[in-house]
Amino acid sequence: MPLYLQLLHEALATEVSAITPIILILLSIGLITAVLQSALQIEDATFSLLPKTFAMIAVGLFGGFGAMRSFQNLAIIFISHAPMLVRQNW
Numbered sequence: 363m364p365l366y367l368q369l370l371h372e373a374l375a376t377e378v379s380a381i382t383p384i385i386l387i388l389l390s391i392g393l394i395t396a397v398l399q400s401a402l403q404i405e406d407a408t409f410s411l412l413p414k415t416f417a418m419i420a421v422g423l424f425g426g427f428g429a430m431r432s433f434q435n436l437a438i439i440f441i442s443h444a445p446m447l448v449r450q451n452w
Contacts, residue, residue, distance in 0.1 A: 364450075365443060365446055365447060365450060366447060366450075369439070369440060369443060369447075372436065372439060373436060373440075376432050376433065376435070376436045379432060380426070380427075380428070380429035380432045380433060381429070383427045384418075384421055384426060384427065384429070387417055387421065388414055388417060388418070391413050391414055391417050392410070392414060394413075395409060395410045395413050395414075396410065
């Protein structure tokens with residue numbers, strides 16, 4: 363497999379592994395607020411938006427469950443393979 367395809371595969375795998383926990387947290391918070399809204403018959407849009415906003419702020423403050431570390435590792439891989447990509451026959 364060519365190097366650029368290996369790097370593309372690594373980038374997509376890193377993206378999925380970094381974003382999945384964040385999406386699952388937002389999905390669970392959205393589900394909980396939807397159940398509460400339907401049980402209490404609350405029709406306020408702010409009630410569904412604020413918990414997700416606070417969760418995203420908390421995820422951003424606490425580093426996103428290692429998402430920044432995995433993106434940093436991906437950048438190191440890309441930079442270390444840059445000379446081989448430049449010299450490669452396309």
